[in-house]
Amino acid sequence: MDTILVMGGAGYIGSHTVKHLLDSGFGVVVADNLVYGHSESVDKRAKFVSADLADINSLNNVFDNHKIDAVIHFAAYAYVGESVSNPQKYYYNNVVGTLNLLQSMLAHGVKKIVFSSSCATYGAPQYVPIDEKHPQNPISPYGRTKLMVEQIFDDYEKAYGLQHIALRYFNAAGCSADGSLGESHSPETHLIPLVLKAIKGERADIKVFGTDYDTPDGTCIRDYIHVEDLAAAHRLAVEKLGTYNGCINLGTGLGTSVKEIISAAEEVSGHPCPVEYTSRRDGDPAKLFADNTKAKEVLGWKPQYTDIKDIIRTAWDWEQNKKY
Numbered sequence: 001m002d003t004i005l006v007m008g009g010a011g012y013i014g015s016h017t018v019k020h021l022l023d024s025g026f027g028v029v030v031a032d033n034l035v036y037g038h039s040e041s042v043d044k045r046a047k048f049v050s051a052d053l054a055d056i057n058s059l060n061n062v063f064d065n066h067k068i069d070a071v072i073h074f075a076a077y078a079y080v081g082e083s084v085s086n087p088q089k090y091y092y093n094n095v096v097g098t099l100n101l102l103q104s105m106l107a108h109g110v111k112k113i114v115f116s117s118s119c120a121t122y123g124a125p126q127y128v129p130i131d132e133k134h135p136q137n138p139i140s141p142y143g144r145t146k147l148m149v150e151q152i153f154d155d156y157e158k159a160y161g162l163q164h165i166a167l168r169y170f171n172a173a174g175c176s177a178d179g180s181l182g183e184s185h186s187p188e189t190h191l192i193p194l195v196l197k198a199i200k201g202e203r204a205d206i207k208v209f210g211t212d213y214d215t216p217d218g219t220c221i222r223d224y225i226h227v228e229d230l231a232a233a234h235r236l237a238v239e240k241l242g243t244y245n246g247c248i249n250l251g252t253g254l255g256t257s258v259k260e261i262i263s264a265a266e267e268v269s270g271h272p273c274p275v276e277y278t279s280r281r282d283g284d285p286a287k288l289f290a291d292n293t294k295a296k297e298v299l300g301w302k303p304q305y306t307d308i309k310d311i312i313r314t315a316w317d318w319e320q321n322k323k324y
């Protein structure tokens with residue numbers, strides 16, 4: 001079976017994908033600089049190497065020392081607000097770092113890559129559900145770094161025969177069903193873990209950013225996709241490399257409002273959530289959810305988690321029994 005290099009395999013989505021690949025019989029090498037990743041999240045069955053996208057020698061060492069068939073590339077900075085205040089950090093790591101990775105891959109004859117892209121590449125939606133033909137006008141440096149990498153892939157395909165699939169995630173959520181892996185960001189900015197922390201009393205409350213949106217209950221609607229469904233899609237994408245090049249949305253196709261998330265979390269946990277209603281956050285569109293037809297057709301993928309309560313239940317279990 002093929003050996004996959006997972007760049008950023010100690011992070012949230014990366015670690016779940018590593019577990020899924022190993023469970024599916026792939027060999028896995030995890031490379032991570034552990035700036036945001038957790039060493040505890042690296043599956044013992046995988047080989048771990050310390051590497052940094054900024055240090056091409058560290059990348060060359062990985063390919064010199066392991067026979068790699070394909071790369072899944074998760075290693076990126078992902079705080080949208082920080083990308084506005086410190087774009088240099090984002091362009092260097094997410095774009096220049098990816099160029100380093102591609103240089104090292106191609107120098108070692110590795111031409112297959114699956115990449116973490118984002119629905120942030122679309123910017124303000126002109127229609128929903130968003131399909132892959134929706135215009136791409138990202139509104140943050142973070143979103144632009146992801147779009148730039150997608151464009152680099154197209155040029156590298158023509159010039160060097162790169163085989164690439166970029167997966168545009170909507171809102172990743174939940175934790176592994178067996179409780180071994182979870183979401184542990186510092187700082188945490190995502191809605192579901194923040195709601196659960198407010199329920200636990202780890203935070204005073206959850207601040208709801210805006211109640212006057214053009215949605216049925218006035219709060220923003222997003223497409224929350226379980227991290228294990230994301231992991232499965234990465235494995236399917238690896239298997240598809242060489243027969244398909246391009247970008248694919250990963251979302252459930254279902255929209256859930258902020259208020260619905262809070263109610264579902266209260267129901268799952270059996271506890272009330274303290275809420276403060278505040279003003280809108282800059283750059284938040286009212287509704288974002290995916291048309292996932294292409295993922296179904298090209299990858300043969302289907303999300304297993306389509307009830308938001310099931311997604312939140314895995315996150316609640318993790319929140320109570322965190323391992324890292």
Ligand code: UDP
Pocket residue numbers: 171189190191192194206207208209210220221222258281284
């Ligand atoms: N949100 C909120 N309060 C928070 C964090 C998020 O009301 O403390 C809302 C946010 O406005 C968005 C949704 O929850 O509509 C999901 O936000 P998140 O930051 O998790 O993901 P994003 O959609 O921004 O990638």
